[in-house]
Amino acid sequence: MKKNVALIPAAGRGMRMYPLTKKKPKAMLTIDEKPILQYNLEILKELQVKEVHIVTGEHGTQIQEYFEDGSDFDLEINYITQERRKGIGHAIGLGEDYIDYPFFVILGDEMYINTNHKDMLELFENDFNALCAFKKVSDKTKIKKNYTADIQGNTVLSLIEKPQSPVSNLLGVGTYAFNPLVFDYIKRATPSPLRNEIEITDVIDTIARTKSKVYAFFLEGDYVNINKIEDLDQATYLWRSSRFDQYTTTVIIPAYNEQESIAQVVKDFSIEPVDEILVVDNNSTDRTVQIARKLNAKVVSEPAQGYGNALKRGLNHTEGDILIVTEADASFRSKDLPRILEYLKSADMVIGTRTAKELIEQGAHMDWFLQWGNKAMGNVVKILWWNKKAQFTDVGNLESEGAAFSVEMMIEMLKTDLKIVEIPVGYYQRHGGESKHSSTRLQNFRTGLSMLFIILKKRFQSTQ
Structure with a gap:
């Protein structure tokens, strides 16, 4: 069985989830006594991943103490510290010294329930520069908090971060795969004016417009982007209900x-x-x-x-x-x-x-x-x-x-x-x-x- 590699950005502080995140990384908040991050590691195992690089920030030692070297989870885990918050794009870029072949990325603070991630392997085994997961939604207001894309067939032509008037019902989620060329694009990326951070959606958009071979993976199942306590409640409800x-x-x-x-x-x-x-x-x-x-x-x-x-x-x-x-x-x-x-x-x-x-x-x-x-x-x-x-x-x-x-x-x-x-x-x-x-x-x-x-x-x- 092929052993794949992945990177998980998990340095988010979760300020909007205080007091739950006062002394704990957002990715370590629990649903049914298990950290959100652990659920995403289990998804990566379905994608035949054996080597995982976790990017941590404040309180990151809690993540290291819980997962250690990953052997208890049948994984090889390495930890990378993001000293300053410079965005998800920057966090992914920190993997350049450790990764030299195609890899998966799942954001550490998102919850997926009964999804078809395993089907992503078929796209991953082909030639690509980037893969992005999208989920069809009926409520387009959710897209305003994430991103969407202009897609023909399953080819992504461009990405739009937090669109005010979404023209598509495709919600972009935090599951990706990248060719290592992404590291060069991250280094050349300009920080966003609003947050002064490297936005991974801007990086992918540039690749799609200039290099092509950016493809969409259509996600099935339930998904929650956990930014607020209400989001954690919703994720808990969906998980337990299932x-x-x-x-x-x-x-x-x-x-x-x-x-x-x-x-x-x-x-x-x-x-x-x-x-x-x-x-x-x-x-x-x-x-x-x-x-x-x-x-x-x-x-x-x-x-x-x-x-x-x-x-x-x-x-x-x-x-x-x-x-x-x-x-x-x-x-x-x-x-x-x-x-x-x-x-x-x-x-x-x-x-x-x-x-x-x-x-x-x-x-x-x-x-x-x-x-x-x-x-x-x-x-x-x-x-x-x-x-x-x-x-x-x-x-x-x-x-x-x-x-x-x-x-x-x-x-x-x-x-x-x-x-x-x-x-x-x-x-x-x-x-x-x-x-x-x-x-x-x-x-x-x-x-x-x-x-x-x-x-x-x-x-x-x-x-x-």
Whole structure:
């Protein structure tokens, strides 16, 4: 099998994606726990690439520490440092000392999903000066942010960078292939007046007009140019949507003496797409465990008393891809599950908020005092983590053993820049028994104090 070579410009700072890129290169932002850059390396492997040169900039050591020499990814990776930001064209030009035959280029901060990149090999094996990938789009406004071209057949006659009035529906994307002659054209290129950078589209345009043999490759599948946080959200949504039916879903139910309601909860959540019901027994002395097992729920025990301890046991005891936490008192219902799962396609955590009055059943345990307390604690998190875009109106229940565990979990998610969204869900009257941490004003007050303590502790211990 032929071993090809590639170059990836990955020096972009991603200023429009702050705070996600405050201490991290844009190409190292993750989708499903994997850097964007890694997805593009996987595409290059489909193109029979074995040798990759990655151009890095600020925080580039993070890229080197993650990928090292590439052996773990079945690649040979070399790193080139772009000392000053002089554009993508300049970054590609830095490969001249390392590359002396045709090579691929994929920009490190673009996301491709279910694409046909492998078909590009047919063009690559023929004589060419440059290859450019284009994707047909219905929304021409997207082209204004990238580039397009005048194409006859598959021959590129000229390129237009960020056209104000696109005449074509072809969106130019960040996948290319070049003959080494491109290095001479880059050295002769004039920096753009606007950014004083070497634009690779200007270089390709010059080659197309003077040297010809510039060809178009027509890309299929989904593509996202990641410039803003909203673009990362869209890429995450498209990626997860394409694979959502492969994820397994576990519903975790912490329970302590809930024999009157546990059957209803297990039955209610035993629906598609739930793969597993996990009941975490927290020292129940009634028939909670027997009832849950009779209904084919998986039951594990947590001897250390406390809501937080039970949740930790449940979260650590399952291998589900999607973990749904609900109460054992039937105060939440499975009918909200489809909406929660839909939001999970672009978020890392979805919180069902109980503070929408229209969705609170009459008789449910959510009076004005509890509602005010939830909103107050949520606003404290919002203020103390103002730069993380926290929007909590309902603080529910990691070192925390009790009800404060939920707010601690939210904070840890925020600290690692994971995306959290909250949506209103129905809240119903509990079936039997009483709440273990909010049945009286005194319990509410104690729970609120424990939450406030963990919020302040996490904030003032944090260096983020």
